[in-house]
Amino acid sequence: EPEVTQTPSHQVTQMGQEVILRCVPISNHLYFYWYRQILGQKVEFLVSFYNNEISEKSEIFDDQFSVERPDGSNFTLKIRSTKLEDSAMYFCASSGEGARQPQHFGDGTRLSIL
């Protein structure tokens, strides 16, 4: 069964450094998402991406965050200058055409900011 893959599984970074989280969505999916889950808290929406542009973003997704689809398979989340509070599990998800399709999630990248 096709799946969403994320790399790396764990990233440790010094505060203030830039970090890029990578995702390969399911190949025929058209909608791509990033969510995050701070330890012990709910999964929170960050951003959705469709047709090579951001279609929706949350208040969390400020100027420090950016997303990109650099080629036909990868989808990345960049955090420009990491803060301690960015420590979380980051999940990539994708879905097919149409609002009736389920979102499929990857296993996540655990980001630890020191």
Place this chain on the structure above:
Amino acid sequence: KQEVTQIPAALSVPEGENLVLNCSFTDSAIYNLQWFRQDPGKGLTSLLLIQSSQREQTSGRLNASLDKSSGRSTLYIAASQPGDSATYLCAVRAQGGSEKLVFGKGTKLTVNP
């Protein structure tokens, strides 16, 4: 603002028991509702998706129901097994073109052999 609540936060049952997990949401104007399973340190596995026009969906031993007007969904697990032990999350997608899912905090299920 949509809020999703799941009660109880944790549930422990003996193997073989049938059980129900609850999810409630404050805004009934939803497009669909999705149930997920999350194993420790892992991603979210989609279990069932119910469209707003549907009353229930079934997959194997799982049955999810939706009562949109009252803002409630249940996930019924029949004949529970130790392998069902995980955290179960529900998430709703609002009407009106939003693509984001709004999640509950989950119910941590332990099935004891």
